[in-house]
Amino acid sequence: MLLFIEQLLNGLQLGITLFLMSAGLTLVFGIMQVINLAHGSFYMIGAYVGATVTARTGSFILGVLAALPAAALAGMLVEMLVMRRLYRKDHLDQVLATFGLIMFFNELTRMIWGRQPLFMDVPPWLAGSVEIIPGIPYPGYRIAVIVVGILVGVLLYLLFTRTRIGMQIRAGASNREMAGALGVNIRLLYTLVFGLGTLLAGLAGVMAGPILAVEAGMGESILILTFVVIVIGGIGSIRGALLGALLVGLVDTLGRAFLPVLLRLFLSAAYADGIAASLASMSIYILMAAILVCRPRGLLPAHG
Amino acid sequence: MDRLPVNRKTLSVFTGTAVLLALPTVAGAAGEPYLVSLFSRILIYALAAASLDLMLGFGGMVSLGHAAFFGIGAYTVCILSMHGFEGTPLLAWPFELGGHQSGLVLWPAAVLFSAAAAAVIGALSLRTSGMHFIMITLAFAQMLYYFFVSLEAYGGDDGISLFARNTVPGMDLTNDTQFYYLCLAALTAFLLFSYRLVHSRFGMVIRGCKENERRMKSLGFPTFRYRLVCFIIAGAGAGLAGALIANQTEYVSPGLMHWTRSGEILVMVLLGGMGTLFGPILGAAALLLLEECLSIYTEHWMVYLGPFLVLVVLFARRGIYGMIAGGNGNHD
Numbered sequence: 001m002l003l004f005i006e007q008l009l010n011g012l013q014l015g016i017t018l019f020l021m022s023a024g025l026t027l028v029f030g031i032m033q034v035i036n037l038a039h040g041s042f043y044m045i046g047a048y049v050g051a052t053v054t055a056r057t058g059s060f061i062l063g064v065l066a067a068l069p070a071a072a073l074a075g076m077l078v079e080m081l082v083m084r085r086l087y088r089k090d091h092l093d094q095v096l097a098t099f100g101l102i103m104f105f106n107e108l109t110r111m112i113w114g115r116q117p118l119f120m121d122v123p124p125w126l127a128g129s130v131e132i133i134p135g136i137p138y139p140g141y142r143i144a145v146i147v148v149g150i151l152v153g154v155l156l157y158l159l160f161t162r163t164r165i166g167m168q169i170r171a172g173a174s175n176r177e178m179a180g181a182l183g184v185n186i187r188l189l190y191t192l193v194f195g196l197g198t199l200l201a202g203l204a205g206v207m208a209g210p211i212l213a214v215e216a217g218m219g220e221s222i223l224i225l226t227f228v229v230i231v232i233g234g235i236g237s238i239r240g241a242l243l244g245a246l247l248v249g250l251v252d253t254l255g256r257a258f259l260p261v262l263l264r265l266f267l268s269a270a271y272a273d274g275i276a277a278s279l280a281s282m283s284i285y286i287l288m289a290a291i292l293v294c295r296p297r298g299l300l301p302a303h304g
Numbered sequence: 305m306d307r308l309p310v311n312r313k314t315l316s317v318f319t320g321t322a323v324l325l326a327l328p329t330v331a332g333a334a335g336e337p338y339l340v341s342l343f344s345r346i347l348i349y350a351l352a353a354a355s356l357d358l359m360l361g362f363g364g365m366v367s368l369g370h371a372a373f374f375g376i377g378a379y380t381v382c383i384l385s386m387h388g389f390e391g392t393p394l395l396a397w398p399f400e401l402g403g404h405q406s407g408l409v410l411w412p413a414a415v416l417f418s419a420a421a422a423a424v425i426g427a428l429s430l431r432t433s434g435m436h437f438i439m440i441t442l443a444f445a446q447m448l449y450y451f452f453v454s455l456e457a458y459g460g461d462d463g464i465s466l467f468a469r470n471t472v473p474g475m476d477l478t479n480d481t482q483f484y485y486l487c488l489a490a491l492t493a494f495l496l497f498s499y500r501l502v503h504s505r506f507g508m509v510i511r512g513c514k515e516n517e518r519r520m521k522s523l524g525f526p527t528f529r530y531r532l533v534c535f536i537i538a539g540a541g542a543g544l545a546g547a548l549i550a551n552q553t554e555y556v557s558p559g560l561m562h563w564t565r566s567g568e569i570l571v572m573v574l575l576g577g578m579g580t581l582f583g584p585i586l587g588a589a590a591l592l593l594l595e596e597c598l599s600i601y602t603e604h605w606m607v608y609l610g611p612f613l614v615l616v617v618l619f620a621r622r623g624i625y626g627m628i629a630g631g632n633g634n635h636d
Binding site: 297 | 360366368428431432434435436438439440442443444446447450451453454455456457563564567570571574578604605606607609610611612613614616617618621
């Protein structure tokens with residue numbers, strides 16, 4: 001039981017990280033109708049900048065504060081130089097151009113930081129364990145990640161429903177021309193939305209830094225998971241992204257932890273472990289296929 | 305094809321064929337036998353790219369998971385030939401299935417397995433379209449990638465090597481030149497098949513679906529079935545390419561089906577010219593040769609290739625074939 005709750009929290013933490021990634025990406029998909037494979041690169045930029053600044057200054061907070069604008073600025077720069085020219089092209093062009101961007105960013109980080117992965121330490125004030133439920137100590141850092149993720153979710157909700165810029169973003173999403181005619185600066189708005197998305201990716205990256213190794217190509221593995229989340233949740237829908245992220249986080253984590261135990265009930269140990277390893281790594285894709293068969297547009301599609 | 309018009313298009317095709325046919329002789333004379341194996345690789349990737357172009361350029365289905373079928377073909381050959389070499393059965397239940405060494409058995413098996421995988425993946429993915437389709441094919445390919453990574457019995461992450469190239473009666477595949485001509489023959493056969501297919505009634509329906517699926521539906525065509533068959537044929541073509549690459553490198557790893565590989569194949573199609581028969585060959589040659597050349601000068605060649613790709617997308621949509629052959633590339 002203790003193990004189960006611990007794994008549940010781990011799944012929640014993975015889900016929250018995925019939510020930060022997919023919230024930004026689903027905005028770009030939904031609002032600009034553009035498919036962006038390079039979203040993982042901004043996750044990587046966030047992690048690298050965060051790791052470097054943390055190592056130089058010794059302060060994790062400064063690292064986070066440096067990573068966020070770095071990812072956002074890189075995102076806005078890419079939007080102005082490349083993405084802006086892709087909005088009116090078809091998806092194939094967008095896939096290829098952003099694929100080129102991935103190559104560029106991965107190799108660039110290898111040139112700047114070398115091929116060795118960087119490691120980030122958990123800040124000392126978060127290194128301890130907290131007993132949120134009596135008797136179950138859980139790493140403080142992971143709890144911090146969960147709390148930050150929930151806060152960001154609430155802030156996004158407020159931004160979209162309660163502020164003028166949120167209203168403009170929603171207007172731009174449902175009818176670009178009309179919003180433009182009513183005096184909204186669509187170009188600027190798109191740049192800002194793209195920057196917001198990459199900022200969230202950078203945040204996810206720098207928070208994942210102390211948990212995972214910071215290396216070139218780290219963005220791709222999470223990018224694919226993010227795609228699964230978005231497909232499950234429905235393209236363009238932030239609520240869908242939240243639901244999908246939590247589902248994927250929980251299924252993946254719990255599958256890896258408990259499938260071997262479960263299969264051992266029926267099969268011999270060696271055989272069970274082999275099958276469980278395969279099944280666990282495929283579980284979220286099977287989940288996606290199942291959801292797709294029932295609801296091709298995702299669980300909570302954005303528009304009608 | 306009543307009469308052959310002499311224009312830039314036929315001229316460039318004949319030149320290309322002549323170059324490919326003469327290559328092993330020239331390479332041998334120039335003392336660069338390495339070129340033969342490089343060009344075998346180019347021909348194999350050209351086959352994979354041509355199969356993708358069948359569904360992408362003519363069918364309008366943007367798949368980002370084509371390397372999955374490439375990898376399945378390669379793994380089929382390696383796994384079956386490993387069992388054939390060791391004399392162990394692959395399956396003991398429900399029926400006994402042994403391995404084999406002969407290419408005449410293994411390659412059709414590779415094609416069959418990748419076609420079967422394409423049938424399942426296609427049937428699920430084609431329920432969607434546009435952005436969803438891209439992401440779903442990508443996710444399925446990654447699923448298979450992780451499946452092979454965790455398949456410890458066949459090397460897992462490290463992959464497995466092929467003990468020896470497959471045998472074909474009357475040919476010695478250990479000879480690089482003979483292997484090169486085999487690849488060339490496979491590519492030519494696939495291109496002839498594609499040519500017939502694209503110009504058949506089936507091809508017309510597929511191209512119609514690309515232009516306007518709703519209209520094709522209203523005309524009474526079961527578009528889903530047509531698209532699925534096209535998806536399966538493309539998967540089978542990639543499986544054949546996979547069987548050849550397993551023989552060429554004599555080694556297979558999950559890296560063959562990583563999604564960046566799918567991306568590379570996609571790049572080849574676009575670079576060469578989408579919706580053309582010969583474009584993918586030019587694209588494969590261009591990308592692989594560019595890699596070879598750039599990696600001589602710098603280890604970080606991807607820093608240059610990436611932005612180059614962005615520029616190609618933004619400014620050179622017709623691809624190399626469009627530039628060389630001119631005219632409207634969509635009709636051949």
